[in-house]
Amino acid sequence: PMVCVAICGLFSLIKTDHVAPVYVINLLISDVLQICTKPIALSVPPSGVTYELVVFTYSSSLMACVGFMVCIAGERYVMIAHPLWYRCHRTITKSLLCSFTVWMTAFVIIGGITLASAAFVVDIHRVALCLCIINLLPYPFVMLFFVGTWRALSKSKSVSSREQRRIMGTQIG
Numbered sequence: 001p002m003v004c005v006a007i008c009g010l011f012s013l014i015k016t017d018h019v020a021p022v023y024v025i026n027l028l029i030s031d032v033l034q035i036c037t038k039p040i041a042l043s044v045p046p047s048g049v050t051y052e053l054v055v056f057t058y059s060s061s062l063m064a065c066v067g068f069m070v071c072i073a074g075e076r077y078v079m080i081a082h083p084l085w086y087r088c089h090r091t092i093t094k095s096l097l098c099s100f101t102v103w104m105t106a107f108v109i110i111g112g113i114t115l116a117s118a119a120f121v122v123d124i125h126r127v128a129l130c131l132c133i134i135n136l137l138p139y140p141f142v143m144l145f146f147v148g149t150w151r152a153l154s155k156s157k158s159v160s161s162r163e164q165r166r167i168m169g170t171q172i173g
Contacts, residue, residue: 003028003035022095023075026102027068033061052114060103060110063135067102070138073145076171081152109134146171 007028010021037058044051078086110131117127149171153164 003032022092022099023068023071026099027065027072030061030065030068034058034065037061052118056110056114059131060106063106063110064103066135066138067106070141071098071102073142073171077145077149080149080167
């Protein structure tokens with residue numbers, strides 16, 4: 001219930017021309033999908049269309065969650081390292097287009113894996129390994145954005161050390 005309240009609160013910020021919450025809202029939506037589908041996936045027998053649909057939804061939302069973490073880290077990096085460029089180029093349309101791209105990428109990749117595993121006899125452990133590898137691929141970008149943000153903050157003279165620690169704390173969390 002608190003996630004839904006957070007989504008509503010962040011949605012009201014978008015209406016006041018804040019672009020930043022778009023990725024956080026999508027991250028929370030993907031979390032809600034994971035929370036709702038995980039118990040169903042564990043309780044449904046592992047065969048049939050219902051099971052495949054639930055696993056598809058769960059896997060897609062998990063991949064979208066990782067994608068939105070990368071988007072948030074990238075946006076924070078650009079906001080800190082290149083504030084003038086960010087201020088001039090940030091629009092809600094671009095954020096929504098990027099969010100749509102993340103969701104579609106997740107659906108296409110998971111759909112492809114699901115169709116390939118259904119069309120060919122594939123060991124479930126290989127599919128799980130493939131999903132793990134695909135979900136881990138974006139994390140080097142998160143680390144690069146973190147290091148870039150840290151470097152930009154350490155070069156900045158106008159930001160106090162207390163504020164730098166607060167910014168880096170939000171980047172880690």
